[in-house]
Amino acid sequence: MESPFSDMDWLDTASHTLDLAIQKGLYADFSHLKSDLDRVRFIHNHRVTLLSNTFERYLSSTASSQTKNATTAISFRKKGNDYFVNKNLSRAAWCYRASIALSTVNSQDMALSYGNLSAVLFELSHYHESIRAIQLANDFYPNELKFKLVFRRAACYHKLNDPERSAYELKICRDLIKKTAGLDRKKIDSFCKEMDQLSQQIALLNQRKVEEKEEEATQQKPTTSYKDLDDLVQNSQTPTDTLASRLTKPTEKAPIDTEFCPPSPPSPPRSVFLIDDIKLLLNGPNEQVPCASSTLSMVYSKEKGRHIIANQDLPSDALILNERPYACLLLPKFAYTYCDHCLTSIVIPYVCPQCSHVLFCSEHCQQRALNSYHQYECKHIHVLKTLGIAFLAYRTLTITDHETLWTTITQTTLPNETETKTNSYQSDYLSIQKLITHTEQMSVDDLFHYSLTAYLLSEIIKSTNFLQCNQVKKRDTEQILLASVLLKHIQQMICNAQTISITKTNQINEMIF
Ligand SMILES: [Zn+2]
Ligand SMILES: [Zn+2]
Structure with a gap:
């Protein structure tokens, strides 16, 4: 089904900026930079030369596609x-x-x-x-x-x-x-x-x-019957x-009348990812990683970092991993099929009152999203959805509570090899911070592109009330710090994020195509 959203090409804009950096003799300087903080600071310091109004143009180019549209709705x-x-x-x-x-x-x-x-x-x-x-x-x-x-x-x-x-x-x-x-x-x-x-x-x-x-022979109590x-x-x-x-009173909101309310539909499953019965894992849960089967082992290598391998041949159709992701995103084409919050298929849609890019499966998911991360996405969601995996990096920040986020990013040092080798498993923001990036294997062109994307994301986050400080200078410092974290997450997502596909459907999923 054709999505009503227009296609914007961030790659074109980023490539144009890369050409400009080469023309202006800035590319070589960028190629010598060693840290993510230096890379995003470089973009920030040269933003007038490199970006002119590129970002503004990109951010506003399809602003109308973000809002409600009665003609398209009809x-x-x-x-x-x-x-x-x-x-x-x-x-x-x-x-x-x-x-x-x-x-x-x-x-x-x-x-x-x-x-x-x-x-x-x-x-x-x-x-x-x-x-x-x-x-x-x-x-x-x-x-x-x-x-x-x-x-x-x-x-x-x-x-x-x-x-x-x-x-x-x-x-x-x-x-x-x-x-x-x-x-x-x-x-x-x-x-x-x-x-x-x-x-x-x-x-x-x-x-x-x-x-x-x-027929039940009125054994216990008399039943009500009607003549006609x-x-x-x-x-x-x-x-x-x-x-x-x-x-007869269409403009008045009907009072909540619990007696009159129709029976509630069955409540949706909590998540498509987490199956409550852990015994379903092949040979039971793993001691190191409770959400994995005991047929797997967590190991460490310098090249791959911490990773999981099978310790025996695995039969087909067996459940070996049952993990709720720290952060997840729907691919844009599924926006009207699955819930933007829990990814369950939607039967009755609940909307965002501002944008037209998300639907939720229940009031519960709607309120959870609107009161947390969606407020940092809504205004620019049409842009975020063009950024692919970088949007997942953005959501990883916005779903993390402020205190944990700021404490972690201001205190975290680079992954410590001995710490990583302990093979401990946690599903928290600190663990995300410690995922491997493989920066040394990335080309300068790619790093430039990712740095630019991270800086664009930091401009978006700055336009919301996510930053803590109101002073202009401190806001710049916070923005650059967040941009460096976003750049790190983008690199981590490239080698750590997973795409989930549905291969089986149930009765409700018959409505999905
Ligand atoms: Zn939901
Ligand atoms: Zn919205």
């Missing part, structure tokens, strides 16, 4: 409708999620896309999720169409084996149609037939449930705050 919804008509449900769902990401928060556009997504989820038999999508659509959905949402909710409750609730929703749907002026008579007549059909199905379901309960559908609706225990009263 076009994705229309594409979704075409896929839905043609029964291509996974693509329809993707288009509706894209439309939701691109819509302004609390807009009718967003409500319509949530509403359409609820239809896809219904077709995929995800009834709890469909009800949740209807709930998210409700407040800003066009009043004259709300009866359709209520009808879908009635159908969901019928599928969920709840005839009382289904009958109640159907009654609200009929009331809404009566109250809505100007509806197309022909369309309503055919819609009424659908309602009558559902009504019969509810009656049958109710009858079946009554019979089942009778009207009896069922009138006597069922429905909330007093009717949906109809809420539907």
